[in-house]
Amino acid sequence: xxxxxxxxxxxxxxxxxxxxxxxxxxxxxxxxxxxxxxxxxxxxxxxxxxxxxxxxxxxxxxxxxxxxxxxxxxxxxxxxxxxxxxxxxxxxxxxxxxxxxxxxxxxxxxxxxxxxxxxxxxxxxxxxxxxxxxxxxxxxxxxxxxxxxxxxxxxxxxxxxxxxxxxxxxxxxxxxxxxxxxxxxxxxxxxxxxxxxxxxxxxxxxxxxxxxxxxxxxxxxxxxxxxxxxxxxxxxxxxxxx
Numbered sequence: 001x002x003x004x005x006x007x008x009x010x011x012x013x014x015x016x017x018x019x020x021x022x023x024x025x026x027x028x029x030x031x032x033x034x035x036x037x038x039x040x041x042x043x044x045x046x047x048x049x050x051x052x053x054x055x056x057x058x059x060x061x062x063x064x065x066x067x068x069x070x071x072x073x074x075x076x077x078x079x080x081x082x083x084x085x086x087x088x089x090x091x092x093x094x095x096x097x098x099x100x101x102x103x104x105x106x107x108x109x110x111x112x113x114x115x116x117x118x119x120x121x122x123x124x125x126x127x128x129x130x131x132x133x134x135x136x137x138x139x140x141x142x143x144x145x146x147x148x149x150x151x152x153x154x155x156x157x158x159x160x161x162x163x164x165x166x167x168x169x170x171x172x173x174x175x176x177x178x179x180x181x182x183x184x185x186x187x188x189x190x191x192x193x194x195x196x197x198x199x200x201x202x203x204x205x206x207x208x209x210x211x212x213x214x215x216x217x218x219x220x221x222x223x224x225x226x227x228x229x230x231x232x233x234x235x236x237x238x239x240x241x242x
Contacts, residue, residue, distance in 0.1 A: 027175065028167045035156030036167040040178045042149045044187030048114045048139040051147045054184055055117065055137060058085065061181045066124065066173055068103050075105075083108040085119055106135060115139055122155070124173070126166070131157040146187070151178055 030037040044051055054061060056079040064072040067087055074088045085106040091097035106121030116138050122131045133155040140148045153174060159166060 028171050031164055031167045033163065035154065036163050036170075037155075038153045038167065038171045038174055040151045040175055042151075042178055042182040042187055043142065043146060044149060044182050044185035045146045046185040046187070047145060048141055048147045051139055051149065051185055052114045055139075055181065061177070061184045063176055063180055066177070077108075079108060079111055079113075079117065081108055081111055083111075085121070106133075109134075110136075122157075123153075123170070126155065126159065126170075129157070129159040129161075131155055131159050147185075149178070149182070149187075 027038060027040050028036055029039045046054070056077050058075045058077050059073050062072045062075055064070060067075065069087060069089050071090075074090060075086070076088075077083065077085045084104055085108070087103040087105060088099045089101040089103065091100050104121070105123060106119035108117070109120050110116060110118035116136065118134065118136045120132070120134050121127070122129070122133050123135075126133065133153060135151070135153045138150045138152075140150070142148050151174065153170065155163070155166070155170065
């Protein structure tokens with residue numbers, strides 16, 4: 001089970017070569033003493049609604065090797081605010097007996113059907129430390145009937161393993177999940193962000209100062225995906241989200 005392998009990897013123990021994270025494929029956008037940011041972008045031929053329908057069913061695309069039970073069929077996602085991305089730990093003596101336990105991987109904190117899903121939680125062995133994480137998945141029509149998918153995972157807090165060592169392993173795990181998801185949707189995984197070596201400092205470009213008055217809409221990024229705004233838009237009547 002790669003959840004265990006992941007825990008050993010970040011502790012610096014020997015692993016099978018197929019799991020060792022490769023810096024060349026890393027999409028670690030930022031890493032520092034206090035945390036890191038991982039981003040992945042993919043292009044799929046499915047519409048945003050079709051992509052959403054698969055996204056919220058991790059049991060059909062998440063890698064079983066990255067579960068505690070060893071079977072992705074035990075995963076579920078309640079796609080509503082406060083909903084749980086959870087896993088059942090079946091009774092080993094009998095699948096029909098009461099489960100021996102369960103795992104909350106993440107909790108939904110923002111949901112907008114067909115556009116955005118944001119969850120909070122420390123994935124895998126990160127939950128054993130005082131780490132917090134925010135995972136955002138954004139969907140955007142590509143204008144050709146398909147969808148651009150952006151996944152961003154921001155991690156911070158205190159961990160017993162330095163973040164510079166954790167970041168490549170987390171990146172490799174999430175890269176695998178994105179590839180599996182896009183594979184289900186008939187798409188391609190995109191290496192959209194430059195690789196950095198573990199231990200180096202990488203930062204996002206500084207934000208331009210906001211002009212006086214109403215802020216201008218964000219310009220599309222080079223990859224065509226604009227992350228969700230940090231602040232809701234200016235109120236025009238009832239505020240219904242962003």
